[in-house]
Amino acid sequence: MILTSLLVASALRPIGHIETIFQSKFGTPRQGGLAPDSRATLTLDPAAVGGDAAGALDGLSQYSHVWLIWGFHLHADAPARAKISPPILRGRKVGVFATRAPFRPNPFGLTLVGLDRVDGGTLHLSGVDLVSGSPVYDIKPYLAEWDAPRDPALVGQAGSAVSSLAADQQALRVVVSDSARAGIRGLGLARGGLIEDEAQLERVLTQCLASDPRPVYRWRKQQREGGAAEYDLNLDSICARCRFEEDGSVTVVSVAAAGS
Amino acid sequence: MILTSLLVASALRPIGHIETIFQSKFGTPRQGGLAPDSRATLTLDPAAVGGDAAGALDGLSQYSHVWLIWGFHLHADAPARAKISPPILRGRKVGVFATRAPFRPNPFGLTLVGLDRVDGGTLHLSGVDLVSGSPVYDIKPYLAEWDAPRDPALVGQAGSAVSSLAADQQALRVVVSDSARAGIRGLGLARGGLIEDEAQLERVLTQCLASDPRPVYRWRKQQREGGAAEYDLNLDSICARCRFEEDGSVTVVSVAAAGS
Numbered sequence: 212m213i214l215t216s217l218l219v220a221s222a223l224r225p226i227g228h229i230e231t232i233f234q235s236k237f238g239t240p241r242q243g244g245l246a247p248d249s250r251a252t253l254t255l256d257p258a259a260v261g262g263d264a265a266g267a268l269d270g271l272s273q274y275s276h277v278w279l280i281w282g283f284h285l286h287a288d289a290p291a292r293a294k295i296s297p298p299i300l301r302g303r304k305v306g307v308f309a310t311r312a313p314f315r316p317n318p319f320g321l322t323l324v325g326l327d328r329v330d331g332g333t334l335h336l337s338g339v340d341l342v343s344g345s346p347v348y349d350i351k352p353y354l355a356e357w358d359a360p361r362d363p364a365l366v367g368q369a370g371s372a373v374s375s376l377a378a379d380q381q382a383l384r385v386v387v388s389d390s391a392r393a394g395i396r397g398l399g400l401a402r403g404g405l406i407e408d409e410a411q412l413e414r415v416l417t418q419c420l421a422s423d424p425r426p427v428y429r430w431r432k433q434q435r436e437g438g439a440a441e442y443d444l445n446l447d448s449i450c451a452r453c454r455f456e457e458d459g460s461v462t463v464v465s466v467a468a469a470g471s
Numbered sequence: 472m473i474l475t476s477l478l479v480a481s482a483l484r485p486i487g488h489i490e491t492i493f494q495s496k497f498g499t500p501r502q503g504g505l506a507p508d509s510r511a512t513l514t515l516d517p518a519a520v521g522g523d524a525a526g527a528l529d530g531l532s533q534y535s536h537v538w539l540i541w542g543f544h545l546h547a548d549a550p551a552r553a554k555i556s557p558p559i560l561r562g563r564k565v566g567v568f569a570t571r572a573p574f575r576p577n578p579f580g581l582t583l584v585g586l587d588r589v590d591g592g593t594l595h596l597s598g599v600d601l602v603s604g605s606p607v608y609d610i611k612p613y614l615a616e617w618d619a620p621r622d623p624a625l626v627g628q629a630g631s632a633v634s635s636l637a638a639d640q641q642a643l644r645v646v647v648s649d650s651a652r653a654g655i656r657g658l659g660l661a662r663g664g665l666i667e668d669e670a671q672l673e674r675v676l677t678q679c680l681a682s683d684p685r686p687v688y689r690w691r692k693q694q695r696e697g698g699a700a701e702y703d704l705n706l707d708s709i710c711a712r713c714r715f716e717e718d719g720s721v722t723v724v725s726v727a728a729a730g731s
Contacts, residue, residue: 226577261551269566293522307527310530323620352568
């Protein structure tokens with residue numbers, strides 16, 4: 212058994228690295244469904260599939276959604292711990308396997324994403340929660356008949372402390388300021404990029420901010436000390452300055468090209 | 472990027488090896504949901520989770536279903552190919568990522584299983600499609616709000632050639648013979664094992680046989696030559712002799728303890 216496990220381990224190699232709008236952990240949503248307007252492209256490494264990237268995707272375009280099994284590469288060196296404090300529990304500890312958090316014995320992420328289009332050896336995806344550059348290990352079609360419990364009522368009965376605690380956290384109200392809107396207009400967004408127009412950018416900014424991306428320790432500090440706190444949210448090549456207000460809302464103060 | 476990917480690869484180690492009723496590839500269902508009465512246990516390796524296996528599962532029992540990310544260890548040495556012929560397509564080739572078949576660049580399986588009970592560092596599972604001894608790399612709770620498409624109508628519209636071809640294949644009619652029933656009564660099944668009683672064994676035999684476990688090349692040979700073909704199906708420590716009839720039914724001829 213040990214031997215075969217090692218074989219699997221030694222065979223592990225990315226089939227490609229995803230390109231998403233998320234440039235850092237901050238602002239990357241905790242689930243793909245939280246940011247349905249986020250887009251991404253994944254170009255297969257032909258060497259991983261016998262030289263024929265387009266062939267490896269043949270037939271996939273008939274599916275609307277796919278699973279990605281991918282690596283939390285920014286968390287890969289974390290020690291193996293039995294219990295962790297996922298951001299959503301704000302300090303409470305829970306067994307690592309009762310969460311979808313990145314700090315896990317094998318740092319794999321699992322995300323159901325929308326498959327917008329297949330173009331040769333490239334997938335065009337939406338509703339992602341991967342930091343740009345994350346290695347992807349496998350793609351599987353979503354099969355509604357097997358990928359959902361036979362008896363959905365069971366899921367409801369079981370409930371979940373994590374889910375109900377998460378549900379208690381109200382979504383933040385997001386306000387896009389006039390100066391941010393002026394900045395967005397000045398970006399010169401155009402079709403073909405991961406963010407194609409002003410409306411999509413406003414939607415994705417709102418989606419990323421509403422679920423409160425603040426790290427727990429900084430959220431706690433702000434709760435303790437009061438006042439507002441400002442953060443830079445980097446999406447694609449855009450930097451949005453955001454102010455988390457004391458009243459639980461968040462204002463997009465300004466938007467500009469990153470590095471400008 | 473290459474460096475961080477290697478870090479992920481080198482960190483890969485099983486968190487445990489699953490014990491299921493499936494002793495070989497033959498008869499192991501292609502999806503866990505095909506055999507809801509199949510049961511399994513997964514005991515965590517404490518060393519993979521900082522020494523505290525029970526802690527790593529704390530909070531998980533509130534979920535009804537979990538995802539397993541696991542290794543097709545019997546397929547780990549297959550070369551990377553772009554297109555494959557999954558059994559369900561009976562010879563037609565399709566891109567590897569348009570299938571859930573085991574021959575993949577990284578031979579990971581993804582299965583939604585029922586979580587019947589957590590007992591210390593052990594999970595009691597049902598509806599599995601893993602051969603006994605398969606390495607498991609990750610467990611994640613099933614979150615209905617993120618693990619299904621927001622708009623189920625989309626999935627329906629998209630359709631799928633693989634799914635519709637599979638749907639065309641009628642389930643085999645399974646007949647448990649009187650002598651097989653006598654054999655089952657003689658097994659002395661008892662509570663506490665993965666197969667606890669005669670009714671569960673009959674159900675799981677029927678579930679495994681109905682979806683036609685015959686390898687494609689042997690199915691094709693039988694189609695060509697006509698006549699019946701017999702196979703041994705090993706479940707847990709039980710051997711069932713099964714005859715695939717010419718009329719598309721399958722008869723469980725006899726059942727006995729394996730090796731007897």
